[in-house]
Amino acid sequence: xxxxxxxxxxxxxxxxxxxxxxxxxxxNNQQNNGSTTSPTPTPVIAQDSTRVNNTTSNSFSxxxxxxxxxxKIRQFxxxxxxxxxxxxxxxxxxxxxxxLGPLFNNNACQNCHIRDGRGHAPGDTGSASENDFSTILFKxxxxxxxxxxxxxxxxxxxxxxxxxxxxxxxxxxxxxNIQNEVNLAxxxxxxNITFEDGFSVELxxxxxxxxxxxxxxxxDFNSDTIxxxxxxxxxIGLGLLALIDEDIIRSQQDIADSxxxxxxxxxxxxxxxxxxxxxxxxxxxxxxxPSVRQQAAAAFNNDMGLTTEIFLQEGCxxxxxxxxxxxxxxxxxxxxxxxxxxxSVLDNIEFYASHLAVPQRRNPNAQSVxxxxxxxxxxxxxxxxxxxYTTVEHVDFPQLANQAIEPFTDLLLHDMGxxxxxxxxxxxxxxxxxxxxxxxxxxxxxxxxxxxxxxxGLVKTVNPNASFLHDGRARNILEAVxxxxxxxxxxxxxxxxxxxxxxxxxxxxxxxx
Amino acid sequence: xxxxxxxxxxxxxxxxxxxxxxxxxxxxxxxxGTSGGSSSAxxxxxxxxxxxxxxxxxxIAHSAYSDSLSAAQTxxxxxxxxxxxxxxxxxxxxxxxxxxxxxPYQQSEVMRWDTDITLNTNTGVSGIExxxxxxGQVNAWPLAEGLIxxxxxxxxxxxxASSNMITKAFLTSQNGLNNDDxxxxxxxxxxxxxxxxxxxxxxxxxxxxxxASDYSTDSCSNGNCERRAQYLRVVTExxxxxxxxxxxxxxxxxxxxxxxxxxxxxNSDKALAYIVGSMKVMADDELASARMGTALxxxxxxxxxxxxxxxxxxxxxxxxxxxxxxFYGTYKENSGAGFGDLLRERDQNLYETIDMLMINIxxxxxxxxxxxxxxxxxxxxxxxxxxxQGNTEFDxxxxxxxDLIQLGLELNLAREALxxxxxxxxxxxxxx
Numbered sequence: 001x002x003x004x005x006x007x008x009x010x011x012x013x014x015x016x017x018x019x020x021x022x023x024x025x026x027x028n029n030q031q032n033n034g035s036t037t038s039p040t041p042t043p044v045i046a047q048d049s050t051r052v053n054n055t056t057s058n059s060f061s062x063x064x065x066x067x068x069x070x071x072k073i074r075q076f077x078x079x080x081x082x083x084x085x086x087x088x089x090x091x092x093x094x095x096x097x098x099x100l101g102p103l104f105n106n107n108a109c110q111n112c113h114i115r116d117g118r119g120h121a122p123g124d125t126g127s128a129s130e131n132d133f134s135t136i137l138f139k140x141x142x143x144x145x146x147x148x149x150x151x152x153x154x155x156x157x158x159x160x161x162x163x164x165x166x167x168x169x170x171x172x173x174x175x176x177n178i179q180n181e182v183n184l185a186x187x188x189x190x191x192n193i194t195f196e197d198g199f200s201v202e203l204x205x206x207x208x209x210x211x212x213x214x215x216x217x218x219x220d221f222n223s224d225t226i227x228x229x230x231x232x233x234x235x236i237g238l239g240l241l242a243l244i245d246e247d248i249i250r251s252q253q254d255i256a257d258s259x260x261x262x263x264x265x266x267x268x269x270x271x272x273x274x275x276x277x278x279x280x281x282x283x284x285x286x287x288x289x290p291s292v293r294q295q296a297a298a299a300f301n302n303d304m305g306l307t308t309e310i311f312l313q314e315g316c317x318x319x320x321x322x323x324x325x326x327x328x329x330x331x332x333x334x335x336x337x338x339x340x341x342x343x344s345v346l347d348n349i350e351f352y353a354s355h356l357a358v359p360q361r362r363n364p365n366a367q368s369v370x371x372x373x374x375x376x377x378x379x380x381x382x383x384x385x386x387x388x389y390t391t392v393e394h395v396d397f398p399q400l401a402n403q404a405i406e407p408f409t410d411l412l413l414h415d416m417g418x419x420x421x422x423x424x425x426x427x428x429x430x431x432x433x434x435x436x437x438x439x440x441x442x443x444x445x446x447x448x449x450x451x452x453x454x455x456x457g458l459v460k461t462v463n464p465n466a467s468f469l470h471d472g473r474a475r476n477i478l479e480a481v482x483x484x485x486x487x488x489x490x491x492x493x494x495x496x497x498x499x500x501x502x503x504x505x506x507x508x509x510x511x512x513x
Numbered sequence: 514x515x516x517x518x519x520x521x522x523x524x525x526x527x528x529x530x531x532x533x534x535x536x537x538x539x540x541x542x543x544x545x546g547t548s549g550g551s552s553s554a555x556x557x558x559x560x561x562x563x564x565x566x567x568x569x570x571x572x573i574a575h576s577a578y579s580d581s582l583s584a585a586q587t588x589x590x591x592x593x594x595x596x597x598x599x600x601x602x603x604x605x606x607x608x609x610x611x612x613x614x615x616x617p618y619q620q621s622e623v624m625r626w627d628t629d630i631t632l633n634t635n636t637g638v639s640g641i642e643x644x645x646x647x648x649g650q651v652n653a654w655p656l657a658e659g660l661i662x663x664x665x666x667x668x669x670x671x672x673x674a675s676s677n678m679i680t681k682a683f684l685t686s687q688n689g690l691n692n693d694d695x696x697x698x699x700x701x702x703x704x705x706x707x708x709x710x711x712x713x714x715x716x717x718x719x720x721x722x723x724x725a726s727d728y729s730t731d732s733c734s735n736g737n738c739e740r741r742a743q744y745l746r747v748v749t750e751x752x753x754x755x756x757x758x759x760x761x762x763x764x765x766x767x768x769x770x771x772x773x774x775x776x777x778x779x780n781s782d783k784a785l786a787y788i789v790g791s792m793k794v795m796a797d798d799e800l801a802s803a804r805m806g807t808a809l810x811x812x813x814x815x816x817x818x819x820x821x822x823x824x825x826x827x828x829x830x831x832x833x834x835x836x837x838x839x840f841y842g843t844y845k846e847n848s849g850a851g852f853g854d855l856l857r858e859r860d861q862n863l864y865e866t867i868d869m870l871m872i873n874i875x876x877x878x879x880x881x882x883x884x885x886x887x888x889x890x891x892x893x894x895x896x897x898x899x900x901x902q903g904n905t906e907f908d909x910x911x912x913x914x915x916d917l918i919q920l921g922l923e924l925n926l927a928r929e930a931l932x933x934x935x936x937x938x939x940x941x942x943x944x945x
Contacts, residue, residue, distance in 0.1 A: 053935075054935055056629070056934075056935060056936060056937045057937045058935075058936075058937040068922070070915045070916075070918040070919050070922075071915060071918075073797065073918050073921075073922075074797075074801060074802050074806045074810075074914065074915065074918050075810075077797065077798050077801070077802030077803070077806065077918075078802050078803075078806050078807050078810060080798070080802075081802060081803045081807055082807075085655060085694070085695075086655075086693055086694040086695045087695075088655065088657045088693065088695040089657070089659075089693075090666075094655045094656075094657070094695070094815050094816075095813065095815050096811055096813045096815060096816060097655060097695075100693075106692075107692065107693055107694075108694070111692075134692075173692075176670065176691070332811075332813050332815070333715055333813055333814065333815050334715075334716075334811075334812050334813050334814075342811065344810065344811055345811070348810075
């Protein structure tokens with residue numbers, strides 16, 4: 001207990017030092033300077049013993065380094081097996097793995113989370129991957145909703161109201177003999193953004209095109225539906241993020257921007273379907289999921305059409321008769337249960353997803369990397385991309401507890417500006433949704449959860465096609481930085497004053513993470 | 514043959530723990546060693562070169578693939594005989610030939626994780642890009658058998674019931690149909706399904722019971738017998754083609770030919786890292802977890818890979834032999850320098866730890882094999898799955914699986930002891 005409070009104290013100290021302007025931010029596992037003598041025994045400084053030394057394309061796929069129990073490693077591997085291998089339609093064999101669809105986006109977790117890493121937007125017009133919508137999906141939420149529904153969203157009892165004709169998520173694929181929901185396409189428009197020294201970067205803005213396959217039978221999208229593009233995120237470190245003290249996350253909020261620094265920060269309060277209560281949202285692009293387990297179950301349900309003990313309903317709408325009548329994969333050859341993913345499989349997936357390790361930084365002590373971090377802090381990036389925490393106790397996942405982690409996120413929602421906002425789809429094209437439109441619990445169309453930056457430098461090693469930001473429009477890290485708007489506008493403008501050397505140092509730092 | 518040591522060319526398939534001890538010492542090219550590292554006066558082993566280990570590995574690969582090809586040709590002959598005269602005796606002969614193929618092929622599987630040393634290398638004009646890219650057509654699992662032929666639930670939505678021309682090209686084109694990797698139309702498990710049919714016995718004794726009349730033109734059961742026969746003929750021919758191509762990649766001539774897998778391998782500076790990395794992932798990820806652990810933990814007999822034939826005990830035993838082959842440098846009568854010989858020079862204690870683990874696992878895997886093969890009170894792997902903890906056979910299999918995880922941890926230490934880099938062991942593509 002005593003050790004724990006010391007660790008917490010250190011974590012808080014780090015928070016303050018991060019948000020200070022240009023403070024000398026030593027990570028707490030590097031302060032090992034024996035030159036000062038201390039009168040009392042030096043407290044044990046927590047370290048992150050979960051990190052793995054791996055820089056291959058497989059670097060996001062290792063279990064945490066401190067997991068040595070053979071039964072636990074096997075559980076991780078079995079989770080990996082179900083994460084990687086395809087789920088199949090209702091058949092009479094491999095019953096543990098059946099029930100895919102009827103509607104789905106992809107048939108295996110790994111096919112979206114490529115090598116446990118990040119996905120990508122479809123390629124530019126004319127490229128081979130032009131129609132590759134395998135690692136991106138679109139949510140669809142009505143904006144013309146009742147006061148009661150809005151209230152329910154604001155208190156965390158309702159995520160949103162899905163489009164009445166296609167549901168809350170567009171599924172472009174379906175099993176044999178079932179009609180898929182949508183056909184998707186994208187085109188990009190290009191423009192340049194220029195640094196003060198004249199250095200210019202080309203940015204691309206996507207124009208998403210949706211065609212409902214039900215339009216001709218009278219079931220087109222609702223006219224008030226707002227669409228939200230979501231590229232898959234890396235799987236690393238999720239179990240550690242789950243163990244950041246909820247009070248610390250909430251204490252970072254500044255919803256009314258009372259300190260007048262232009263940055264608010266808002267925690268999302270969401271529905272915890274496991275415990276049937278509201279809880280802090282941590283996972284997903286809008287922090288709409290409270291736990292790794294529920295995030296996984298939601299992905300099974302929405303992305304693959306698989307039911308779990310948490311989500312028992314397939315996503316068929318009343319007019320999708322073929323979908324409703326399709327056979328399900330409930331139970332397996334050993335026992336009957338009214339859902340498709342056995343609870344033991346969900347347990348293993350949760351264990352797997354929680355224990356995927358973050359790779360070690362390659363060169364954190366290099367002068368240029370540290371200079372880059374200084375620039376990062378000077379520009380104010382660390383106001384949202386908060387560097388370090390110490391994880392809390394956890395009985396079931398002891399390897400993840402009491403770790404001094406450096407995820408570079410506050411896990412809060414921030415307004416990222418008009419350019420990145422969710423949108424409606426009209427005959428004219430994608431139209432930015434009104435600022436206050438609630439999309440997912442309290443997250444508005446303009447708000448996104450600060451993504452963790454750890455592992456950033458290996459993203460392209462893991463998936464060479466990976467692209468950045470929630471809709472994958474940024475083809476590299478610098479483009480992602482330059483798309484930052486809204487609350488991040490001033491930080492971006494600071495970056496635009498960087499000269500060549502400073503730009504390189506900033507990227508050296510980000511690529512070292 | 515790089516062998517400078519002597520291994521009695523016996524007991525290779527059904528080795529007892531005792532013979533393994535002999536094998537271990539055999540690969541140490543010493544005649545006076547005793548088991549378990551307890552010897553005090555054995556002569557100092559000759560230094561082993563990395564080249565000797567790498568060359569011997571190619572020799573083993575060539576032998577294992579050649580034996581697989583030979584077994585596949587025997588299977589092809591047996592299937593041809595069966596299709597000419599589709600009676601129960603000939604079907605039994607074909608099943609026996611299938612089982613014989615599992616013995617060498619499963620030992621070759623440790624080769625699979627080769628993408629880091631093969632991708633982006635010169636593969637010639639028509640060569641195989643990598644073992645990993647090739648293997649899916651030959652041995653993919655899970656296999657959604659409803660794509661191929663009738664199942665308990667559906668007799669109409671499958672290739673045999675369709676009107677498509679059954680050719681090698683057509684079957685290959687059906688692999689991964691609708692972006693679903695479980696749609697597998699070719700390879701060993703497809704043949705297995707066509708010979709046995711579905712195993713509807715759950716965790717009870719009994720494999721699939723496809724009647725020979727499923728291939729009879731006179732008294733055809735379950736319809737489409739000619740098309741079923743055509744399918745079996747074509748898919749077997751494709752397997753022989755594929756194995757022929759793979760043998761060519763590892764032949765003595767291939768070693769000298771730029772662009773072959775063998776040539777890339779002997780010239781790769783990652784060859785040793787590949788050998789130890791493959792052993793590790795075969796041990797802990799594939800064999801311990803995917804092939805044994807998932808089934809044992811979930812209790813679902815459909816999680817065994819040879820689920821139609823109930824020959825998983827043969828398959829997993831020989832997957833383990835493949836790991837041992839790579840470590841000791843042995844395969845059947847061939848015995849040469851192995852990765853373990855290099856390790857012993859660098860870290861004697863770690864070598865002995867792994868050596869003891871190998872002996873321990875061999876004993877447990879032998880019990881699985883023996884239990885599945887004995888004539889009285891036969892217990893096959895799918896029955897073991899259903900027995901649950903507290904049962905001797907279940908606990909033995911579960912313990913073997915967990916020991917294989919431990920082996921993976923030790924092999925990782927061995928990799929580090931030899932300062933070898935960690936390679937990508939997850940295959941070349943998305944969702945492998």
